[in-house]
Every structure is written in structure tokens, then in C-alpha cells.
Amino acid sequence: MPSLDIFRGDAFHMDTLSHTVNQMPRLETKLAAMNLFAQNGIRTTEMWIERQQGDLSLVQTRPRGAPSQQMRGDDRDALKFKVPHASLESTIYPDEVQDVRRFGSDNEMQSVQEVVNARMTKMRRHIDATTEHMRVGALKGQIRDADGSIIHDLHDEFATSPTKASFQFSDPAAKIRQSCLGVSRTIEDELGEEGHSGITAICGPMFFDALIDHPDVREAYARWQDGEALRNDPRAGFQFAGIEFVEYRAKTNGKNYLDPDDCLAFPRGTSLFIERYAPADWIGATNTIGAPVYARMAVDPEFERWAKVHVQSNPLPLAVRPSIVTHIEMA
Template sequence: MPSLDIFNDDAFSMASLTRAINEQPHVPGMIGAHGLFTEEGVTTTAVTVEKDGDTLALVAAGERGSVAANVAGSKRKLVTFNTIHLPQRATILADEIQNVRAFGSETDLETIQNVVNKRLAKMRRNLDATVEFQRIGAIKGALLDSDGVTELVDIYDTFGLTQDSVGMALGTDGTNVRGKVITAVRTSEDALGNTTATGYRAYCGDAFFDAFIDHPKVKAAYERWLEGEFLRNDPRAGFLFGGVFWVNYRGKVGSTKFVGDDDAYLVPEGVPDLFATHYAPADYVEAANTIGLPYYSKQEAKEMGKGVLLEAQSNPISLCTRPKAIIKLTKV
């Protein structure tokens, strides 16, 4: 009787599984969906960043022994950030595969591949959520671990910068909210210098967003817009006020929300290379010194052929190259 060897079949090699996990339908978070971050693979496990004033720039890798790029001026500083290794493992037992085979068949590859793909899809969703969490951390200035507390990278502290913030005083009815918004935008523009943003977007925590849309000055601005449609409908998907597009950000790790309830972050859009996610190669022999991919997957047989161990991983680092241009907004 013909038999399918799932442990040696090319359809389950690292290359095939990596291609499968990268081809799965992507379900991005809000930051990923808005396309703020450029993505690029690197051949190393670390990314070097140069600080020139308040601007950070990625430094290109060079061949060993070649002439290095000249770095002039005492105010420049080189710092290396290690990419963050995000591995996941799962076990698929032989009995689990047996239960999903077509009845009476040992040669139906599709049913076995379906089991693997379903597990890869779950791993992919976990990795997507983690990369999204890392990207919102880059916006906020600190990348945190999955517990939402442990700090992995503090961009401001590393480069000796402080975060600019604007208190919106949303608890006071007479606050000139539009004036506060313009102040925040001007602060960001000052940090950008000669670089011009095409627009601004604010990612708001729940309490901040509720206080913002309920403020008398904001409500008054929309009373007559489309006969009060804004005041009747759910505005969480976003709306324009003071030249800024305001959205209610959703996302959390455990009980820790990606954006604090009482906070918001003003982000310039259309600024070249403002945000970047770099992916390092996986820690597999086959991937060493190759250009990193967003996702990898590999499998190996369990002892005595009882099942298969499946691993998926990503090795990203997300950074903001002009952290002073990101303005933290507070409800008070």
C-alpha cells in the first residue's frame, strides 16, 4: 500500500513551509493597515542606527574589510539594536493527522497540508499581533515584551531624547481644543525641520477618544455637518478635526492596552523612512546570511515518528527615525 512520508516530503521542507506561512492571508492591525512602516529584510541579526541631532538614520551594512562610511562631527552617535527573536512551536501528532485524512486513503497530501496550514495560520496571527505591538511601541518610543511591562528597547533613553507631550485639557468645557491640536502639530513640524508631512493622524486610547468626541468644542464643529450625522453615528473609525485624522486605537496584550486609556499619539504621515521594520534571518542553517523574511517555518519528526514538531518565527525590529516628531497627547 502506498504511504506518505510527511517527514521527508519536499512539501514539508523549510522552504515550502516558509513560503506557505508567508503566503497566508494577512490580517494586519491598525498600524500595519495604515502602511506607516516600510519593511525590509537584512542579512544580519542587528541593525545599526546613527543619531544626528534628533534624527536617527539606518546605517547600511558593508563588506568585511571594505572602507567604512565616514562619520563626521562629534554630535553623531552609532547605536546597534538587536532584532527581536519571536519563536513559536506546535506539535502535530500522527493520530491528529490520521483523523483528518480522507477515509481509506494514505496518499491524500491535501488533508495533511491542511492541518499544517491551520497551525501555521494561528502562529501567523500571533506573530502579526506581536509585530503590531512592536510597531505601536516604536510610535510610543519603547518596545515592550509580550507581558506589556518588560522593556526591550527604549528609543528615547538610548539616544538621550525626551518625549514632547501636549495636555489637551479635555475635562474643561472652555478649552480651545483646535488650538491645542495646532500647538501639537507645530511641535511635530519643528522636530521635522525641512521635512514636510503630508498629513497627521492621532491614535487615541478609549478614554481620551471618548472625552475628545464629547468635548463641547468638538461637538459644535460637527453639529451641522451632514445634518448631524457625525453625532449620530459611531466615529471610532476616524474623523478629521484641526487638520488631524483621529482614530480610536484597539489592541492589547492581556490586560495591558497598546495605547493607554488617557493617551493619544500624534503621528506625521508621508515622511520618508520615518518608520521602518527590519527582519533578520531565522536561526536556521539554511537561512544564515540570507536576506531576512517576515516569517519562517520549519518542521522535524518526533521520536519514533509519533508526530511532527512545527516551528514558526519572525525576527523583527521596528524603529522610528524621528522620535521627536511623535507627540504624546494627554487627556488632562
């Protein structure tokens, strides 16, 4: 049986090392950085969302002393959601460490623990990318798996319709500012009594470029750049007409989480975006509060010929009122 000695070769042995390059793919986690989704662990692999629906109506006046208008209680229901399970395993063999120098050094040997830590770090990045992909899906209204299949269709499960808007970038005379105000008003109408701390829109690069190049926006963007260029990248948050537009370029294996010409606008500071974590599928984690990520290592019990690394997460990000997210299309 051939050896799984993937690191054999002169390049990995002791020698003069002139330069090191750690080529890690770009990991986009802007939604995680925004803390948009309130995170908590749960003790079960399923979660329930309880809804209470009440309508606001005017009260008809009556003569004093007449019977009062009767008011009924609010309708309540509960929806059940299965929490997805994502896990990775990797086996490390002695030949991957034996006679191999430490990365970036020409006179130190690599330790098994270093290989384990590096492998876990790489696996954690895959898990983080997976969770971020689910967050974008929650904003879109469809949480999809890696193969494109639908895990949860939020509009179907919450019985809502997608909220859409269109920006007429093809028309130089279009009033984009008015379109932005329309998006804000739509979101606030969908929120009802729920307050918010601001509205953000994540945009694919094509949408973002069309936005800042439109005549109605160009001057405002130039002014924004004058002040912002000294501090940050304006693509990280350009304020226009009450909306913060953020360029969003997350992708995995060449597949975009958000299409280049898409834009999703949503309110911040609400209780309507949640992220729940179920326990790991280990005996010791049964019925405990779920953690964002679990990791452990198992060693060959007979001859210590291998060490197996396991990393998993059981996340479910949800927009519990999917209609508060407005999908803005280019036109």
C-alpha cells in the same frame, strides 16, 4: 503514557452538523495597515542607525573682502540596535487528525495538511500581534516584551526627551482646536527639514469618546458623521483641526497596547519610522536578507509519529527620532 488525543469525542466525528463558528480573537493591526513603518530586510541580527546632526543658524554680515565666517562639518554618530527574535513551535500528533471530521463538514475527514495550515495560521496571528505591539512601543518610545520588560528605550538610546501635550477635556470652554494646532506645530518643529503628508493620532477609546463629546469638537464630529457614516466607521479616522484621530483598541490577553485614556500623535509620510527584519536562526538563512515571517515543518525522522511546526519573526520597528511623536494626555 496518556494519549494526546485532544480531538476525541462525538462532537468531532462524522455526524449531522447544523452550524459552525470559528472563534478567533480580534487582531488589531492598524499601524501595519497605515504602512507607517518602512519595511526592509537586513542580513545581520544587529542594525546600525547613523545620525548626522546639523544646526541652522544666521550668518553674520561682514564687510566685503573681509574673512568669511567659518562653517564646520556636521557631527555624525552611529547607534547599534539588537533585533528581537520571536518564535513559536507546535507539535501535531496523528490522534489529532485520525477519525476527525473537517471543520464545517459532516461528511469529510480532516487532512494532516489542513491541520498544519490551520496551526501555522494561528501562530502567524500571534506573530503579527507581537509585531504590532512593538510598533506601538516604538511610538511610545519604549519597545516592551510580552512580560512588560523593556527591549529598547528609544528616548534613552537616542538621547531625546518625550514630547507631551494636554487636552483639557474637563473644561467645556477649552479650545481643543487650538490644542490640536499646537500639537501639529510641535511635531513640525521636531521634524525640522523632514517633510510629512499629514498627522495622525491613535487614541484609546476613553480618549476618543472624550474628544468627540467635547463642546468644541461635538459639532464638527456630527458633520463628519453625516458624510462618513454612509461609507465607513468614523472611529477609523475622524479629521479635526488638521489631525486624523483614529480609535485604537489592540489588546492581547486583556492587556491594552495603548491605554484607554492615551493618545499618540505622529507624522505620516516621513523616513523616520522604519521596520527591519533579521534572518531566521537557521543555517540556510545565514547572512540572507531577512523576511517578515518564516515558517517550516519537521517530521519525526524515525516513525513519523509527530510533525513539528515552527513559525518565527525577527522584527525591529523604530522611530529613529522619537521626539516627533507627541503623547497627548487627558486633563
